[in-house]
Amino acid sequence: MLGLGAAWIIFTTYEISGNLLSWLMILGGAAIVASSLLSRNRATRQANDLIGGIIGGFIVALVFSYAFGYVGFLPGIGGVTGSGTPVTETKSITGFTSVSAAMGFNVEITESSTFSVRVTVDDNVVDRLQVTKEGDTLSIALDPGIYTSMTLRAVVTMPDIEGLELSGGSRGSISGFVGLASLDLELSGGSHVEVEGSASDLTVDASGGSTLDLENFPVHDANIVLSGGSSGTISLDGTLDADLSGGSRLWYVGSPTLGDIDTSGGATVQRR
Structure with a gap:
């Protein structure tokens, strides 16, 4: 007791x-x-x-x-449910080259000559919204807590992108960036990313059942780390280095040279 x-x-x-x-x-x-x-x-x-x-x-x-x-089953104790009335806020943030989204946000990133950041959430959590620039990274999240039935959406434009980090079941899409020098993707907690465009080098670190759809994002070389049942498809024609564990699965299209490939715990790497 x-x-x-x-x-x-x-x-x-x-x-x-x-x-x-x-x-x-x-x-x-x-x-x-x-x-x-x-x-x-x-x-x-x-x-x-x-x-x-x-x-x-x-x-x-x-x-x-x-x-x-914390999930709000008891009256007055934690937990916030979306009001069902979404509002959009425009943030005047520029100069970032990476984006980080957490807590289930759906982020759409497209190439543009100018920066813009528009975030849509339910009106009862506007005061909990956190949109900040930390170094070269645009960070999008809510205050710590448990949220249900929320509208969590962000539309971002930027001239160049170097990285995207998604956590807590967030979803992201990247399009319009052709001929990138490199792209770094980090996913955790069942997040998902879809990318269209092209790059020279690709680095991916995905965990916790996260998924990636990069079939329409051809690259030359790729270094892929997947764990905890994560999975995805990539497209490349250079060298593929991969470290997979915990039942993770990686499919690739193209004719790459298989470099350092390490699999454990039922994980697989195979051509699609």
């Missing part, structure tokens, strides 16, 4: 990340270490049981906090 109470206070009073798995791994690891240390001395068996109970309570409370509090 002590563990349950303490954990509930911590996870509902402070803004804790919604990544449940990470917190469970941390708490589980702490429980194993504490149990191992304390079990070496019989005199500390009661303390061992107490600490185990507290940590167990933390884990149970975390699960309930995540499942009920």
